[in-house]
Amino acid sequence: MTPAAPSAGCESEALPVLRERGQREVFCGLTGIVWLHRKIQDAFFLVIGSRTCAHLIQSAAGVMVFAEPRFATAIMEERDLAGLADANEELDRVVDRLLERRPDIKLLFLVGSCPSEVIKLDLSRAAQRLSVKHQPNVRVLNYSGSGIETTFTQGEDACLAALVPEAPSAGDDSLPSLLVVGALPDIVEDQFRRLFAELGIGAVDFFPPRRAGAIPAIGPNTCVLLAQPFLGDTARALEERGAKRLPALFPFGAEGTTEWLKAAADAWGIPEMEFRRVVAPHRERAKRALSRHKETLAGLSVFFFPDSQLEPPLARFLAEELGMRPIEIGTPYLNRDLLSEELKRLPPGAVLSEGQHAERQLDRCRAARPDLVVCGLGLANPLEAEGLTTKWSIELVFSPVHGFDQAGDLAALFARPFARRAVLKV
Amino acid sequence: MQLTVWTYEGPPHVGAMRIATAMKGLHYVLHAPQGDTYADLLFTMIERRDARPPVTYTTFQARDLGGDTAELFKTAAREAYERFKPEAMIVGASCTAELIQDDPGGLARALALPIPVIALDLPSYQKKENWGASETFYQLVRTFAPKVEGAAPRTPGERPRCNILGPTALGFRHRDDVAEVKRLLSRLGVDVNVTAPLEATPSDLARLADADVNVVLYAEIADVAARWLERTHGQKTIRTVPIGHNATREFITEIAALTGVDPAAVLDDANARLPWWSRSVDSNYLTGKRVFIFGDATHAIAAARVASEELGFEVVGLGSYAREFGREVRAAAEKLGLTALITDDYLAVEQAISELQPELVLGTQMERHIAKRLGIGCAVISAPAHVQDYPARYSPQMGFEGANVLFDTWVHPLVMGLEEHLLAMFREDFEFNDAAGASHLASVHPSAPQGTPEVTASEIVWSKEAEAELTKIPFFVRGKARRNAERFAAEHGLALIQLETLYDAKSHFAR
Ligand code: SF4
Numbered sequence: 001m002t003p004a005a006p007s008a009g010c011e012s013e014a015l016p017v018l019r020e021r022g023q024r025e026v027f028c029g030l031t032g033i034v035w036l037h038r039k040i041q042d043a044f045f046l047v048i049g050s051r052t053c054a055h056l057i058q059s060a061a062g063v064m065v066f067a068e069p070r071f072a073t074a075i076m077e078e079r080d081l082a083g084l085a086d087a088n089e090e091l092d093r094v095v096d097r098l099l100e101r102r103p104d105i106k107l108l109f110l111v112g113s114c115p116s117e118v119i120k121l122d123l124s125r126a127a128q129r130l131s132v133k134h135q136p137n138v139r140v141l142n143y144s145g146s147g148i149e150t151t152f153t154q155g156e157d158a159c160l161a162a163l164v165p166e167a168p169s170a171g172d173d174s175l176p177s178l179l180v181v182g183a184l185p186d187i188v189e190d191q192f193r194r195l196f197a198e199l200g201i202g203a204v205d206f207f208p209p210r211r212a213g214a215i216p217a218i219g220p221n222t223c224v225l226l227a228q229p230f231l232g233d234t235a236r237a238l239e240e241r242g243a244k245r246l247p248a249l250f251p252f253g254a255e256g257t258t259e260w261l262k263a264a265a266d267a268w269g270i271p272e273m274e275f276r277r278v279v280a281p282h283r284e285r286a287k288r289a290l291s292r293h294k295e296t297l298a299g300l301s302v303f304f305f306p307d308s309q310l311e312p313p314l315a316r317f318l319a320e321e322l323g324m325r326p327i328e329i330g331t332p333y334l335n336r337d338l339l340s341e342e343l344k345r346l347p348p349g350a351v352l353s354e355g356q357h358a359e360r361q362l363d364r365c366r367a368a369r370p371d372l373v374v375c376g377l378g379l380a381n382p383l384e385a386e387g388l389t390t391k392w393s394i395e396l397v398f399s400p401v402h403g404f405d406q407a408g409d410l411a412a413l414f415a416r417p418f419a420r421r422a423v424l425k426v
Numbered sequence: 427m428q429l430t431v432w433t434y435e436g437p438p439h440v441g442a443m444r445i446a447t448a449m450k451g452l453h454y455v456l457h458a459p460q461g462d463t464y465a466d467l468l469f470t471m472i473e474r475r476d477a478r479p480p481v482t483y484t485t486f487q488a489r490d491l492g493g494d495t496a497e498l499f500k501t502a503a504r505e506a507y508e509r510f511k512p513e514a515m516i517v518g519a520s521c522t523a524e525l526i527q528d529d530p531g532g533l534a535r536a537l538a539l540p541i542p543v544i545a546l547d548l549p550s551y552q553k554k555e556n557w558g559a560s561e562t563f564y565q566l567v568r569t570f571a572p573k574v575e576g577a578a579p580r581t582p583g584e585r586p587r588c589n590i591l592g593p594t595a596l597g598f599r600h601r602d603d604v605a606e607v608k609r610l611l612s613r614l615g616v617d618v619n620v621t622a623p624l625e626a627t628p629s630d631l632a633r634l635a636d637a638d639v640n641v642v643l644y645a646e647i648a649d650v651a652a653r654w655l656e657r658t659h660g661q662k663t664i665r666t667v668p669i670g671h672n673a674t675r676e677f678i679t680e681i682a683a684l685t686g687v688d689p690a691a692v693l694d695d696a697n698a699r700l701p702w703w704s705r706s707v708d709s710n711y712l713t714g715k716r717v718f719i720f721g722d723a724t725h726a727i728a729a730a731r732v733a734s735e736e737l738g739f740e741v742v743g744l745g746s747y748a749r750e751f752g753r754e755v756r757a758a759a760e761k762l763g764l765t766a767l768i769t770d771d772y773l774a775v776e777q778a779i780s781e782l783q784p785e786l787v788l789g790t791q792m793e794r795h796i797a798k799r800l801g802i803g804c805a806v807i808s809a810p811a812h813v814q815d816y817p818a819r820y821s822p823q824m825g826f827e828g829a830n831v832l833f834d835t836w837v838h839p840l841v842m843g844l845e846e847h848l849l850a851m852f853r854e855d856f857e858f859n860d861a862a863g864a865s866h867l868a869s870v871h872p873s874a875p876q877g878t879p880e881v882t883a884s885e886i887v888w889s890k891e892a893e894a895e896l897t898k899i900p901f902f903v904r905g906k907a908r909r910n911a912e913r914f915a916a917e918h919g920l921a922l923i924q925l926e927t928l929y930d931a932k933s934h935f936a937r
Contacts (some may be wrong), residue, residue: 022502023461023485024481025464025466026460026461027459028459028461028464050522050550051437051550051554052462052522054432054433055464055465056462058432071432072429076551077428081525081551087427093427094427095427115522115525119525121787145490147462147487148487148522149487151460232451359505376467377470378464378466378471378478379472381471381475382470382476382478383478384476403493
C-alpha cells in the first residue's frame with residue numbers, strides 16, 4: 001500500500017492520476033443483479049456464493065422485497081467445500097429445483113462469487129452442462145460478479161460480455177445497425193429510440209434486450225454506441241464479433257447527449273443541418289431544465305469517492321454544464337480507452353484517482369472540505385455528521401439519468417442536498 | 427447448497443461487527459474482499475449511525491491471491507492500530523478469507539501490537555449472524571473478565587449490583603430497552619455495574635465480575651457469555667425477558683428476590699397502561715384476532731405470550747429463524763397448542779402465512795413485506811428490520827412502557843373497535859368505497875390482495891349479484907370473503923358463486 005505519486009497520463013493535457021491501494025469501500029459486481037434482473041425480464045440470476053453474497057444483494061436491493069425475485073443465492077455450506085464433485089451435483093440439484101419452480105425463466109445466469117472462485121468451481125463448465133440438460137427451454141450462461149474480480153458496475157460488464165456470444169451473427173451483407181449498449185431504464189430506451197428514428201438512423205437495437213429471446217444480431221455492419229462507461233469487456237467482445245465502436249461522450253447532460261447522438265449521426269452520414277434541426281428542441285429543453293439547478297450548483301466544489309466508473313463523465317457534466325468545480329474524481333478503475341473523449345474535457349485542477357485507500361482519501365476529502373461529496377452509502381451519514389454535504393452515488397446508478405429528458409433529473413440529484421440544507425432550520 | 431431468496435441473518439462476521447460497532451475502544455480488522463464492505467451501510471443507513479463502524483477490511487483482490495494476502499492483512503492491521511489507537515482489537519476472516527486460510531490471529535500476533543488482540547474463529551459456512559455476535563461477545567468477556575484467584579468477594583450489605591448483557595448495534599430497539607430496564611433497576615435500588623456490549627469499552631468488560639447478577643436481555647447474544655460468567659464468577663443470571671406486562675412483573679420479582687430488595691413499589695407502576703387499555707370496552711373487538719408471529723427467539727416467544735395473555739388474540743402460528751433456540755420456541759408454541767415453524771426459508775414462512783390467513787402478522791421486515799402483499803396488517807417485532815423500524819422517538823419493547831408501546835403498535839394495524847361498527851353501518855356510503863381506505867390504515871392497500879392466487883380456484887365463476895354484493899363488503903375483509911366463498915364453492919363442488927353461496931360461506935366460516 002505504497003502511496004503512488006501522481007503520475008502524468010499518456011496525453012500531455014491529461015489530468016494527473018493518483019493510483020492508490022488500500023481499503024476499498026465499494027460494492028462487488030454482484031450488486032448489478034439488482035438492476036439487471038429488472039431489465040432482462042425472463043432472466044434469472046443465481047449467485048453461487050456464501051451467506052455474505054446473499055446478504056449483500058438483499059442489503060443493496062434495500063426495500064425491494066418481491067415475493068420471489070428473479071435472483072437468488074445458492075449458499076455453499078461446509079459439505080460443498082469438502083469435495084468439488086459434490087458441489088457440482090449440488091448445483092445441478094439446486095438448478096433443477098429452481099427451474100421446476102420457475103418455468104417462466106428462459107435465461108439463467110450462474111453468477112460466480114469470491115468463494116466459488118477461490119475453490120475454483122468451474123461455472124462455465126457447469127453452465128454448459130446445464131444448458132444441454134435444460135435445452136431448449138432454458139439457456140444457461142455464467143459470469144463473475146465476485147469482489148475479487150469485479151467492482152460494482154463491472155458486474156454488468158461481465159454479464160453483458162457473457163451475453164454477447166449468444167447474439168446471432170449478422171453477415172457482411174446485412175444492413176448497418178446501431179447497437180446501444182448498457183442497461184437503461186425502458187423509458188430512456190424509448191426516448192432514444194424516438195430520437196434515432198427522427199434522425200433517420202435505422203435499425204436500432206438495445207443491449208441487453210428486454211427479453212432473452214430478443215438478442216440482436218451482431219456483425220461487421222453493427223455500430224456500437226456505449227451508454228455506460230464501464231463496459232470495457234463487453235465492448236471488446238462486441239468488437240471481436242466485428243462490430244465497430246463509435247467513440248463518444250457519454251449521454252449525460254445536454255452536451256453529453258448531443259455528442260453521443262452526433263457520433264451515431266455521423267456514422268450514418270446525417271447532414272449537420274438535419275442533425276441540428278432534430279436535436280435542437282430536445283437540447284433546448286434539457287438546457288432549460290439544467291438552468292434552474294445551475295443557479296444552485298455553479299461555483300461549488302465536488303469530491304467523488306470511487307464507486308461506479310461513472311465519475312469521470314459525471315464530473316465533466318457537472319463542470320461543463322453546471323459550473324461545478326471537481327476537486328478529486330475517484331474511480332474504481334480508469335478505462336482510458338472508453339473514456340478518451342471524456343478525459344479531454346475534464347477541467348484542469350482536478351485530480352483523477354484510481355483505486356482506493358479509503359482512510360487516506362477521507363483525509364484528503366476532509367482537508368479539501370468540498371461543498372459536495374459524492375460517495376457510497378457506508379460513508380454518507382458519517383460525512384454528513386462531520387458537516388459535509390453528500391450525495392449517495394448509488395442513486396446515480398439506480399435512477400434514470402441518461403439523455404436529454406433526464407438531464408434535469410440528474411442535476412437535481414446533485415442539487416437536492418443543497419435544497420434540503422437550505423430549507424432545514426434544525 | 428441452500429437455495430436462498432432472502433435471508434433473516436447475515437454471515438457471522440456481521441454479528442461480530444454488531445459487537446464491535448456497539449462497543450467503544452474496540453477495532454475489528456476483517457480479512458475480506460471489497461464487496462463485503464457493504465456491511466457498513468447496515469449501520470450507517472439502516473441504523474443511521476453517524477460514524478463508520480470501527481472496521482478495517484483488507485479488501486484483497488484476485489491478483490493478491492497466492493501471494494501477499496497475508497502481508498496485506500498485516501499492513502491493514504498495523505495501519506488500523508496506528509490510525510485508530512483502539513484499546514483492543516478483534517481480528518478474523520470473512521467467508522472468502524476463511525478459504526484462503528491466512529490465519530489472521532497468528533498474523534496479528536506477529537505484529538506484536540501493544541494492545542490485546544483477540545482472534546475470532548467464525549465458521550462462515552456453518553454459522554450465522556447471531557451466532558457470530560454471541561461468539562464474539564463470549565470471546566471478549568472471557569478475555570477481559572478472567573477468573574482472578576483470591577478476588578475479594580462483594581461485601582455484604584453493599585447495594586446490589588447487576589450487569590445488563592446483550593444489547594448490540596443494529597438490535598431491534600436495544601437502545602430504548604436498555605434505558606427502560608435501567609429505569610426499572612434504579613427504582614428497585616439495584617445499581618448497574620456494566621452494560622455490554624452496547625457502549626462498553628474493553629476495560630468495562632474487565633469489571634464484569636464485580637456484580638451479583640447478570641441480566642440477559644437477548645439470549646441470542648449474551649446467553650453463552652452469561653453461562654460462562656455464571657461458571658467462572660458464580661454470578662446469578664436472570665433470563666426472564668421483561669417484554670409485556672406480566673413478564674415485566676416477573677422480571678422485577680425475580681431480580682428483587684435475588685438481590686433482596688422490595689419490589690412492591692415498582693410492581694405497581696402508574697404508567698403501566700396495558701392492562702386497562704386491554705380491558706377497556708373498545709378492546710373487545712381484539713378478542714380472538716388471529717395473529718401470526720415470527721422473529722428471533724427472544725421476541726417471538728415474548729410476543730406470543732403478550733398476544734395471547736395480554737391482548738386476547740388467538741395465536742395461529744409461531745415460529746423463529748433462530749435454530750439455536752428451536753427448543754425454547756417449540757416449547758412456547760406447544761403451550762399454545764401449536765407446532766412451531768423453525769426455518770430460515772422465507773418462502774416457507776410466506777406459505778404458512780398465506781395458508782393461515784391471519785388478521786395480524788407480528789414479524790420481521792420480511793413478514794412485513796409478506797403481510798403487505800397479502801393485504802394483512804403487520805407490526806415489526808424483531809430484527810432484521812428496516813430503517814423505519816429504528817425510530818427517533820423513545821420506543822422500547824421492554825418494561826411497562828414497552829408494554830404500552832406493544833399495545834399501541836400491535837393494535838394500530840387493526841381497525842379500531844368503534845370504527846369497525848361504524849364501517850359496517852355506513853358501508854354503502856360513498857366514503858367507504860374502494861378508494862377510500864380507513865384514515866389510519868396507511869400501510870394496508872385498499873385493493874384486494876394480489877398475492878394469493880393459490881387459493882383462488884380459477885374455474886369458479888362469480889354471478890353478477892354475488893360480485894356486486896362483494897363490493898359492498900368493507901375492503902379490509904373483502905379479500906377474505908372472496909377467498910372463503912371460493913373455498914366454500916370448491917369444497918362443495920359449486921362452479922358458480924351465487925348471492926346465496928356468499929352468505930352460505932359466511933355462515934360456514936363464521937367463528
Ligand atoms: S465480495 Fe465476494 S464474498 Fe463478498 S459479497 Fe461480493 S462476491 Fe460475495
